[in-house]
């Protein structure tokens with residue numbers, strides 16, 4: 001086995017990994033979670049079936065956390081069966097942030113039920129019940145579980161001649177590949193979080209189940225930190241803030257996954273879009289516009305009508321042909337490129353659009369602004385020669401970094417996805433093209449001094465790509481920008497340019513979107529700033545608050561003065577106490593409140609209050625305006 005110091009030690013047949021760990025140190029045995037035996041995961045208590053290469057995984061390994069969380073899911077299921085014996089079990093996998101278990105039961109689980117289940121889980125935890133592996137033949141299993149339809153389906157689909165089950169205590173048994181932690185006392189920190197509807201196998205035509213979500217960590221401290229983060233995320237939920245701040249809505253009458261930007265959200269969206277269009281022009285892109293509906297024939301040539309049809313809205317029949325709502329902008333840009341002959345001297349051609357696309361997503365996965373059915377991509381396609389490709393990718397990456405910096409994100413991660421070297425045959429394009437593309441991406445990453453994790457065999461089938469994930473104010477990662485090569489579409493559409501040699505060549509094509517989708521990016525901004533947008537983005541930058549009716553005329557004059565300089569400003573002239581007006585402006589997260597009473601009127605001043613720093617003292621309108629204009633010009637992230 002591999003020892004902590006890296007040295008190897010042979011482990012004979014019949015040994016149990018846990019005993020091997022004990023023979024090394026009791027500390028290792030206590031911290032051991034699961035074993036890896038000849039590359040496969042093994043329960044620590046399962047004897048080795050042959051001489052093996054053994055690795056003990058401790059709480060420091062991410063795979064061990066998955067096993068630990070999945071074991072907690074069994075604990076949950078065992079507790080549910082004790083309390084509600086009529087329940088049928090679905091599946092219970094670990095997730096990125098915890099675990100869930102699907103149950104079929106007539107009565108809905110209530111929040112009080114979750115508390116009772118959690119208490120029962122602790123009881124089972126204290127009993128230190130072992131997770132015991134049991135082998136059953138498929139024939140026996142099907143007979144044994146003839147009344148348990150979900151288990152039967154799983155056995156029919158997944159089991160070999162012999163399959164494994166795991167028991168937990170005398171009454172609990174579940175179909176499972178394993179592995180698990182040795183016993184329940186190993187599970188030290190967990191929490192049930194919520195219950196939601198789910199469908200068997202994620203398909204809405206199947207039976208509806210109840211999914212209980214929970215999370216588990218190796219220590220109580222990590223769990224507490226995670227729960228705090230969940231609370232913080234709830235406060236920042238863009239769906240909640242979108243309503244409270246009157247930014248956007250989804251209208252039942254119009255349909256799910258379709259977004260309505262209200263005036264305040266629209267103001268912010270205009271700034272986001274204007275910034276991007278200005279950047280396109282500055283960086284040598286040409287702005288184009290393409291139709292939302294095009295003949296289905298086009299989507300057949302592009303291939304979308306085949307491999308992408310599940311994600312497309314159904315075609316519509318018109319006089320002359322079937323038409324298709326566009327799920328992507330690429331074919332439109334390709335038609336523009338193809339409209340005239342190109343020489344190598346015209347390249348690179350960079351066509352950019354804020355292009356609205358429609359994609360069919362199942363109703364169950366729609367989520368606020370993050371998963372929608374209609375959205376606008378800041379989409380551009382670059383057509384260039386092989387010699388130009390590296391510089392083009394560098395430009396894209398620098399552009400992406402600028403987007404992040406401008407909108408106030410300091411941290412990000414990049415991921416470079418490559419192919420499998422052509423082994424599986426699932427990737428399109430020649431070896432030469434893949435090597436050219438991948439090495440251009442790698443060199444571009446080096447030149448921009450971005451650090452990128454290389455993920456082999458994760459490329460799109462049509463080419464390698466770089467994805468950029470940003471890290472938000474509370475440490476969450478969000479997939480944002482993508483720069484992707486495409487070897488397929490130039491061939492499908494027979495794109496050409498005339499090279500220096502006078503011969504026809506196929507240009508390289510790069511898809512790139514930096515915001516990703518404007519809707520999604522907007523949602524991320526709402527969560528990152530918790531609705532308190534930087535002054536340059538805030539839909540209302542300042543509000544003038546007269547203390548009594550006597551100052552209304554003066555307040556209107558202040559408003560005019562600021563508005564004349566392009567500041568987004570309003571007056572709250574309601575007959576309300578100024579404290580209430582301040583409180584409401586604060587809740588609306590308006591950056592500056594300008595209180596005006598008799599003294600301010602006399603001296604031509606405003607009493608400035610900032611949403612974050614409170615009272616800023618009395619300033620002349622001129623002085624305040626100067627400071628505000630500076631913050632806006634600098635795009636200061638938070639004030």
Ligand SMILES: [Zn+2]
Nearest residue numbers: 074176177178
């Ligand atoms: Zn299991």
Ligand SMILES: [Zn+2]
Nearest residue numbers: 328329330511
């Ligand atoms: Zn594209």
